[in-house]
Structure formats: C-alpha cells, structure tokens
Amino acid sequence: MNEQSKLVFTPTDFVAITNQVFETAFGFSYIEGELANFRISKNKWLYFDIKDATSKVSCFGSVYAMPGPLEEGMTVVVGGRATMHPQFGFNFTIQSIAPSGQGSIKKAFDLLKAKLTAEGLFEEARKRSVPYPPNNIALVTSLESAAYADFIKVLSHRWPFANLAVYDSLVQGDQAPAQLVNAISDANSNEVLADVLVITRGGGSADDLSAFNDERVVRAVASSRIPTVVAIGHEVDESLAELASDKRASTPSNAAELLVPDRQAEARQILGLKPRLSSSFKTVITSNLENNQRSLENIKSIFNDKLRTAEAELDLSKHRLELLNPRSVLKKGYSVVRQTGGAVVKNSKSLNVGQNIELIFYQGSAKAEVKEILK
Amino acid sequence: MTKFNYATKKSQLDEIISWFESEEIDFEEASKKYEEAIKIIDEIEQYLKDKSAQLKIEVK
Numbered sequence: 001m002n003e004q005s006k007l008v009f010t011p012t013d014f015v016a017i018t019n020q021v022f023e024t025a026f027g028f029s030y031i032e033g034e035l036a037n038f039r040i041s042k043n044k045w046l047y048f049d050i051k052d053a054t055s056k057v058s059c060f061g062s063v064y065a066m067p068g069p070l071e072e073g074m075t076v077v078v079g080g081r082a083t084m085h086p087q088f089g090f091n092f093t094i095q096s097i098a099p100s101g102q103g104s105i106k107k108a109f110d111l112l113k114a115k116l117t118a119e120g121l122f123e124e125a126r127k128r129s130v131p132y133p134p135n136n137i138a139l140v141t142s143l144e145s146a147a148y149a150d151f152i153k154v155l156s157h158r159w160p161f162a163n164l165a166v167y168d169s170l171v172q173g174d175q176a177p178a179q180l181v182n183a184i185s186d187a188n189s190n191e192v193l194a195d196v197l198v199i200t201r202g203g204g205s206a207d208d209l210s211a212f213n214d215e216r217v218v219r220a221v222a223s224s225r226i227p228t229v230v231a232i233g234h235e236v237d238e239s240l241a242e243l244a245s246d247k248r249a250s251t252p253s254n255a256a257e258l259l260v261p262d263r264q265a266e267a268r269q270i271l272g273l274k275p276r277l278s279s280s281f282k283t284v285i286t287s288n289l290e291n292n293q294r295s296l297e298n299i300k301s302i303f304n305d306k307l308r309t310a311e312a313e314l315d316l317s318k319h320r321l322e323l324l325n326p327r328s329v330l331k332k333g334y335s336v337v338r339q340t341g342g343a344v345v346k347n348s349k350s351l352n353v354g355q356n357i358e359l360i361f362y363q364g365s366a367k368a369e370v371k372e373i374l375k
Numbered sequence: 376m377t378k379f380n381y382a383t384k385k386s387q388l389d390e391i392i393s394w395f396e397s398e399e400i401d402f403e404e405a406s407k408k409y410e411e412a413i414k415i416i417d418e419i420e421q422y423l424k425d426k427s428a429q430l431k432i433e434v435k
Contacts, residue, residue, distance in 0.1 A: 131382055143434065152430070160428040161381065167435050186435060267423040273392065274416055280395035281409045288402040 015084045022082040031057060031092060032077045032100055035070060046094070050078055061094035067177065068112035068215035070097070074104040079174050096174035098210060105206050109213050113240060116215075121222045122243040128227040130247050133260040134195030136163045138187040138226060140180060143168045147202040147233065147252040154253045159260030165194060171201035176211035184220040196259065197226040199241065200252040203233035212239035221245050231255035330362035348373050379422050388415045 009017065033050040040046055046063055049056040059078055070076065080094035099108035116122060137155075141148045143166065155162065167183035170176040180199070187197050199221065201209075211217055212232055221228050222244040230242045231249035242248040249255035322328060330336065337345040338358045345351060351370050359366045391412040395405070 133381060135378075135380065135382070152432070156430045160430045161422070163431045163433070165433050165435050263423050267420060270388075270416055270419050270423065273388065274413070277392065277395065277409065277412050277416075280392075281405060284395070284400050284402060284405040287400075 012086065015086050018084040022084070026082050028079065028081060028095075030077050030079050032075065033057070035072050035074045035076050038070060038072050046097075050076065050092070058091045059094050060091045061097065064216070065094055065097050066215065067098055067210070068108055068213070068218075069115055070099070070108065071111065074099055074107055075101045076104065077174075098174060100207075102206065105210065105213075109240070112213065112215055112218070113243075116218060116222075116240065116244070121218070122240075126222070128246045130227045130229060130259070131195045133159055134162065136165070136192075136194040136196075137259065138165045138167065138194035138197045140167045140169055140183040140187065140197065140199045141201060141252070142171045145171065145202060147171075147200050147231075150202075151198070151200060151252040151256050154256035155260060158256065158262045160263070162260065165190075170211075172204060172208045172211055177214040177217050180211055180214075180217045181220045184217075184224055188225050193226050195226070196229060197224055198229045198231065198255050198259070199245070200231040200249075200255055201233065202252065209239055212241040217241050218244045229255050229259065327362065330360070333362075336360040348375070379418070381419070381422065384415055384419055384422075388412060388419070391415075 031050050033052050033056075036049040036051050036056065038046075038048040040063060044063055046059070046061045046066065048059050050059055051057070059080070061078075061080065077096075077098050077100045078092065078094045079096040080092050082090070083093045084090050099105045120126070139148075139151065141151070148166070152164075155164070165187070167187055169179040169183040171180070184197065184199065187194065201212075203209075209232055212230070218240045221230060221241045227247070228245040229247045229249055230239070230245035231252050231254060232239050232242060233251045238248065247258065249258050326336070336359075338360065339345055339350070340356050340358065343350075345357065351357065351373055353370050353373060355370045357368050357370060359368055391408050394400075394408060
C-alpha cells in the first residue's frame, strides 16, 4: 500500500464512520450475559459490563430502562446499539435490560418484591373498591391479542351497557413496559376518568409475563388514580402488577366476570325482589292494623275507666246532696218550727207564750200556739 | 336526559329493601317507599331487557 492510498481519518470522522458501520452491521441488537461492575451515577445513568467467560462489553444507559433492582452476577439480556462515543470510546448504549433465565428472573422478582413491599405498595389498606357494575371501563391490552377478544366477548354477553375505552399496548417484549406505562398514564390523563382500569393479557412463559414484574409497570398500576383490575392469564404465581392492583383476576374472561353481573341473572334477581318487597309491605300493613286495633282497644279501655270513675263520683255527690237535703231530716220524723213570718225557731227563748207558730213536717204543715216555754 | 345509572338505582333499591327489614317502620313512609321501590324495579327491568343495548368500544 502506497502513502497516497492510505485512508487517514480525523478522530471525528473515524467515530462517525464507526458508528455508521455499527449501525449497518448490528442495528438494534441484544446481548445476553452476566451483569458485572454495575453502578448507578447521579440516580440517572447506568454503567455496567456484560460479560461471559472470555469477554466483556461496557454498557451505558438510563436508569429508566431498569426493570427493577438488579444485582451483579445476574444473567441479563440488554437491548441497544453499539456506539463509539466521541469522548468516552466504545460502549453498548442500552434501551432495555431484563433478567434472563429462571434463576435471574426469580432473583429480580424477589428483589423488586422486597423493595416494593417495604414501600407498602402491596398493602391491603391501599386497595380501593371497584364500582359494580362500572359504567365506563378503560382497558389496557394488545388489540391483537386473544385476551382482548375474550374480554370483549364476555363483557358484551354479560353486560352490554358499559362504555369501553381501549388503550392498545404491547404486553410482552422489551418495549412492553414503556408502552404499558404510557397506556396507563393516558387512561389516567382523561378529564373524566373511567370507573375502572383493566390491564390484561393471556397466559405465557415467565419471560412473556416479565413486563408485569417490571418496576415501572408495577408503580404505574399502584399510582393509577383509577381503581385497577389486573388480569394475567396464569394461575400459579402472582405478578407484582397484580399484587399492586386493587383487584386481581385470573384471566381476561375472569376479569370481565368480576367486573359486571350477568344481565339475565340480574334481571331475575331484581324481579325476585318484587314479591319480597310486597311481603314486607304486607307485614307492615298487618302490623299497622294490629297497632291501630290495639290503640283502639286502649282508647276504649281508658274511656270506660274514665266513665266508671265519673259515674262513681256522681253517685257519691248525689248521696252527699241527699244527706244535705232538709227534707231527708224531716223524713226521719223531725219537724221544723217557724215563727209566723218565716224565721226558723232554733231557741225556745225566742218564743212567747201564746205566740202562733208553724210546724213543718216531711209531709204537710200545721199551725200551733205556744202554751208554755220550757227551758 | 340523565343517563341511567344502574349502580345508583340498585343501591337505592337495596337501601329500601334494608329499610323494610328494620324494626321501626312508619306506615306512611312504608307506603311511599314501596311505590318508589316498585318504580325502580320496573325501570331496572326495562333497562336490563333492552335488546338494543350494545357495548360501546372506543380505541384510544
């Protein structure tokens, strides 16, 4: 190679061309390996290496890419782009990082669960009641999914009176957490909030469901202003998003069943209330009649008592009057002596011999003359 | 026209049923509440049997 054919770059050109080559060769790519030299700077930036037995790759990214607490030694899959930085040289700029393999997934799950439990995110006292049945339902799921179809089918059949606002989101893969968070945020940004927010997907492997164990998603569920129902199609282990929700359902269909009653069963139950209500009302009428009857009897009894008392009092008065009647005395044989002119004689000293007096008997009277006055 | 709110109507109905199960019941009030309950039941029945009801879906 002669001097003229040599390619000589400036550092800036070299960096720019290298980045173009990386982009062309790799584009967005993934690396799986063991997490090492992990550190967080200024609560904002992540620095770590991802390594295997013989090699390591320096990685850099934002803390917002973290799915939760991570520990060195965990196996992770990072998604991002190989980059040559003008100042700091080569690194792999990550946009996603997720634990990989059963052991690491379990470890990450346990770490995040412990962290959020300590913060009280899963406490029963935080759980809100879900209106039953809700008028307005917000649904976060993938429009392409069987979960969406199942939820709509059951909801339409049981309770077609609801209004449903659907927020489309990926529910698996490394883009799922960010999309789920955005969808939850959008649902919570409406001026008039829905009565309930359902976040659902069908079953899958632990890896498929990992978005629902992502710290960003779990926090979005916990901080939702709308009461949440999280339904992930699996029965065994609960995801952290389910633990943070106000209510958990086992499947998308189960979520719809929990949210709304069956209209036909409800109609039968409501109609069944009519005879129950009539029976209660009849009891009230009967009880009221009995009360009235008792009141009437009481009034009658009081009236009779009063009447008897009045009669007795009247008899007593009559008897007293009778005793006071002067004729009653005359009847016993006594007589009244009156002077001529009317004054009753109470004392013999008021009489004179030869004076005419009048004797009044019970029946009749007689004139008489005083013959002698005795002391 | 005010939109029919099933939960509110049901709650009103439940309240009346509970009231009838209480101990002190005034006849005049019972009469009024009975008529009110029957009216609510009829409204709910009509609502539930509406064959034209359809889930309204809006994709955001």
